[in-house]
Amino acid sequence: MTRQAHEGESPASSGGRLMTGAEIFVRSLIAENVEVLFGYPGGATIGVYDALHDISDIKHVLTRHEQGATHAAEGYAKATGKPGVVLVTSGPGATNTVTGIADAMMDSIPLVVFTGQVPLRLIGNDAFQEADIVGITRPITKHNYLVRDVRELAQTIKEAFYIATSGRPGPVLVDLPKDVMAQKTHFEYPGSVTLQNYNPILEGNVRQIKKAADMINAASRPVLYVGGGTILSNAAAELTALARKLGCPVTTTLHGLGSFPENDPLAMGMLGMHGTWYSNMAVHFCDVLIAVGARFDDRVTGNVDAFAAEAKKIHIDIDPSAISKNVKVDVPIVGDVKSVLTALLELVNPLETKDWLKTIEAWKDEHPLRYRNGEEIRAQYVIQKLGEITEGNAIVVTDVGQHQMWAAQFFNFSHPRTHITSGGLGTMGFSLPAAMGAVFGRRDLPVISISGDGGFQMNSQEMATIVQHRLPIKIFVINNGFLGMVRQWQELFWRRRYSHVELANPDFVRLAEAYGCTAYRATRTEEVEVVLRKAMAHTDGPVFVEFVVAKEDNVYPMIPAGQTVNEMIDTPDPAPDGKQPAGDRIETVEKGKARKVSVHAPVPSNA
Amino acid sequence: MPPSQAMLNTQSPGPPDEKVKRHTISILVQNKFGAFNRIAGMFAAKGYNIDSLSVGPTEDEGVSRMTIVARGDDQIIEQITKQLNKLIDIVKVIDLTFESFVDRELVLVKVHATNDSRPEIMQIAEIFRAKVVDISPRTLTLEATGSQQKVDAIIKMLKPFSIKEMARTGRVALKREFQGEV
């Protein structure tokens, strides 16, 4: 804060001085310890931007699109656990945030989005740049507000941050009419909030926890099914302790990746549509399924009636409405994962699971993750190598599509908050801005954005922001020349009729260079490791790499939508058609084991 | 079903399902900007069926009561109450179906009346203790109050005379305090 020193003023109070809404807004953000604000100005917020002009406590990042701002705030929130904050203007500025808000709602990400609004007296008049953003975002926010009086502003902001970050986190939108922000009042930031009917339950019911413990203690084939709630609750350590104490195998959802180290012998990797063969088998045949901060999404369960049908189910979730929404469970526990697991740890005994683990081991041997490797680059290989080079010490932000699934399968995530992706909404264009947001919150680990050639082009404008701030991001584009994931479905389920999935792409390297970014391209497998090492060693701002990969590869295993493990498709055997190019080989990777085959590509001197 | 209520229906009524039951849900909600939209919108967004919805002030100035009659199996009704409880502006949600409650609905029916049919209509009105609230050479407007079944019954009786217009309030309900036989 550079302007100060009025009588009786403190950071959370204006003393006797009257402040404008705009000033109150800024002071409230400072009181909330907001360190970075992603935004884009316009007519309705020009007063607020004026109040931001002299402020050094908050870093404002001018993105190149409001969607970019919203995803950046999501990336920041996922990487740090703190709320992401966005400020945009009315009308188009506000509507451009809709996708990011919906994404945050689906993935339980704490966001506070401030939108400018036309003056109160003009609302409803089809005024210039008016949009009913409160109405538009009602179903995709945890809560939203229209501030109608400057005297409500500080209280509303306090509530917005409280609601966004407590219980099951989510996005909250606050609409700020231009005239309200010009009105004056005393500023006093509330110390705490109480809301009549909003009191998230943190401690689990003791009797339910006891019931769960008894059920677990009687299990012989238990499985821990771990979701994003474990990471939101910062409970990776408790989860790991529980798994190891029980000797219980662990599978995670896409959002649970990182909550359990994937090199641990108990790790089975991701479950679900593109999960490992063995995790899906283990869930199918388990006798007790312990769901920890996971929401039985249809990408995980497939046919819900057949999902772990024989198993007794325990479900720990902070949101009562998540319980028995898709799958009926036997022991629901409403509460915070960390607190419930801590209580549970005391009550459970080490289990005799040797036979069960042996069964799983056999599945791992028979059906490891596999891919075909050769001269042509395989995306799986790029990711596997990246995992090896970084040893899992990186924040990987993926986009949506085949590369996203391969990253989930082959990177071997081992630390919480190192895997960031759009799961629930599946928003292409998420990765680049989200990685940018993550960097603003985390400088302890390298941040890597991985996109497909399709998704990269949905928010590539943020290259400008990244270069402007010289952000140390590794930007990888997996270029298969296709909207690969859709192409895969067309190949497998629509008789290979490729309808509008082929991409005519720009020269990505020159595009990156035009933004002022160092850029490389790899086109052969032997170049991959060298380029990756070069990119990881790059210290001067961002670095871009295009990997030109096999055009028509598929993600396996796959359980087709709505089906069961009986319909699970594993990686086809090597070249059943006999058309396998000479020199190709099958790489296998198992979770919880050292890799069986590792490729040592000859290092080309010119890469 | 009157069109105003039909509009609230987000799914066409499917084949009769044994497990589907009608629930009367009473909601106390803070009088905040957009709060009713939030509730109605939640029903639409989640695809839940509403048979009727009524809203009005309560003894507390800052709070309104909404009475919603919704249909669904146990799992859907459980989700409805959970989703309602998630809305920040809501003070309290009670599924009255699990309690003993008193409920009433009011209907205004404008029915076609001729010199011949008028006495018969008046007679029906008397049986249902309905009041005549408007009269013209060609119409009679009746006001009837009672349980939803009673309102359904008078409407059924009046149908043959040709109903020109009708307005129903939807059910309002309160938990019954008197626990004995009435």
Ligand SMILES: Cc1cc2nc3c(=O)[nH]c(=O)nc-3n(C[C@H](O)[C@H](O)[C@H](O)COP(=O)(O)OP(=O)(O)OC[C@H]3O[C@@H](n4cnc5c(N)ncnc54)[C@H](O)[C@@H]3O)c2cc1C
């Ligand atoms: C192309 C594509 C393919 C996909 N394929 C798969 C797949 O094969 N496998 C897969 O798993 N996913 C897949 N997904 C992702 C999937 O759509 C869902 O987003 C994901 O499975 C949901 O993860 P989750 O169950 O961990 O729930 P999240 O969305 O992470 O929700 C977290 C849950 O935890 C609860 N919670 C939050 N905080 C706490 C707390 N403090 N304490 C307790 N509970 C808390 C919440 O209420 C919620 O129920 C895919 C997505 C895409 C785009």
Ligand SMILES: Cc1ncc(C[n+]2csc(CCOP(=O)(O)OP(=O)(O)O)c2C)c(N)n1
């Ligand atoms: C905004 C948006 N539009 C459409 C889709 C549907 N979709 C899912 S994956 C996919 C293909 C992605 O292609 P690309 O980015 O090249 O990644 P790849 O699958 O090839 O790795 C599409 C179009 C989506 N998820 N998001």
Ligand SMILES: [Mg+2]
């Ligand atoms: Mg692609």
